[in-house]
Each structure stands twice: as C-alpha cells, then as structure tokens.
Amino acid sequence: MTRLLIATHNRGKAREFAAIFDGLGLDLCTLDDLGVTAEVEETGATFAENARLKAEAYMRLTKLPTLADDSGLEVAVLQGAPGVYSARYGGVTGAAQLDYLLKQMEGVPFHERLARFVCVVALARCDGETAFAEGILPGVIEFAPRGSGGFGYDPLFYVLDEDCTLAELTPERKNAISHRAMAARKAQAILARWQAEGHLACQ
Numbered sequence: 001m002t003r004l005l006i007a008t009h010n011r012g013k014a015r016e017f018a019a020i021f022d023g024l025g026l027d028l029c030t031l032d033d034l035g036v037t038a039e040v041e042e043t044g045a046t047f048a049e050n051a052r053l054k055a056e057a058y059m060r061l062t063k064l065p066t067l068a069d070d071s072g073l074e075v076a077v078l079q080g081a082p083g084v085y086s087a088r089y090g091g092v093t094g095a096a097q098l099d100y101l102l103k104q105m106e107g108v109p110f111h112e113r114l115a116r117f118v119c120v121v122a123l124a125r126c127d128g129e130t131a132f133a134e135g136i137l138p139g140v141i142e143f144a145p146r147g148s149g150g151f152g153y154d155p156l157f158y159v160l161d162e163d164c165t166l167a168e169l170t171p172e173r174k175n176a177i178s179h180r181a182m183a184a185r186k187a188q189a190i191l192a193r194w195q196a197e198g199h200l201a202c203q
C-alpha cells in the first residue's frame, strides 16, 4: 500500500484529509505520527508557492511522498485578504480571527460580502517531481458566526447552495463540497497515475 505523508500541523486539515482519503487504499501518516515538530517558513507570495515549500521540505525530511496544502480565505471587498495570511490574519488566531474579520467588514452589505476559500495541494514525490491540485469554494461572509463544526473561518462562511455556514454542515457534507475536497479529488487522480507508473516508491 502506498505510504503518503499528510504534512500539516493544523488538526482541522489533518482530520479532513484523513476522512476524504479514507478507504482509497493509501497508507496515510501525519507529522504527529512521525514525531516531526519542525515548521516550514511560508515565505511564498501564492498558495502554490507555499504548498510547494511545505511538501518538498517535509518530503526531504521524511523521505516519504508528501502532500501539503496551503489554503485560505479571499474576500473580494478586502482585495483578496486575508489570502495566504489567513492563518495569522490581524496577528491573532482562533475565535479572535473571526472578530477581526467582522471588524474589517463593518458596514459592508450582504451583496458585497462575496468571498472564496482556496486550497492548493502540492504533491511531492521523492525523485523531485511536484504536482499541484486546486479547489475553490465560493461563499458569502456572514454578519455573525454560526455553527460549531469545521475549523478556522467556517462559522463565518455562508454557502449559498447549502443555505448555512460551513460550520453548520456535518463533517461528511463539508468534506464532499469543500475547496479541500475538490483539491484532494484531483490530487487522488495524480497519485493513482503516479502509482500506476511506479513513481511513488522512495529509495
């Protein structure tokens, strides 16, 4: 069975990838499983650059084919912010981030609150080849948080087709429609091809 490292220190992401890839014949392991505490500096200007930095660094460290995701929230009226800075927006984390985002959007009416979640997955294999897969989920920034599922900005992200926030969906439903699920499905096709071609084994 192909071993694949899911390289993230974010528990929410790790949980979602484990559920999305469940039953697909991959032997998944996490940074926690391997006792890897090293952090990779995210110096890139784009999701793809940061995803590559993380995937390639953890692949070199562990000698395992590695999947890393760089993801974030882009808000139209904020010119795409917080974007690649989503994890540290306003210099705060957790629930304080939701307050900070709401503050930036004070007075902005519903029809101008368009946003999207972006997830770029980088897959790094041991021979130095790296491939990318992207997923995008459009939505609207709510006026107050709702729901307790998911992680990060989910309680403020209203999905029109679902008529609720991402945090109000079941984990199964979020993992069927999310930006991460879309990117993971494309990544899965790349992994299957690499496996068939014999490119996934590490020396």
Ligand code: ITT
Residues within 6 Å of the ligand: 007, 008, 009, 010, 013, 042, 069, 070, 071, 072, 073, 086, 087, 117, 150, 151, 152, 153, 154, 178, 180
């Ligand atoms: P790793 O780099 O270790 O994977 P991280 O949390 O620092 O963990 P990113 O740099 O990719 O990861 O930042 C992603 C941030 O974007 C994340 O911390 C959330 O604030 C937000 N985000 C991404 N996907 C999300 C989702 O599905 N739901 C809610 N917020 C999300």
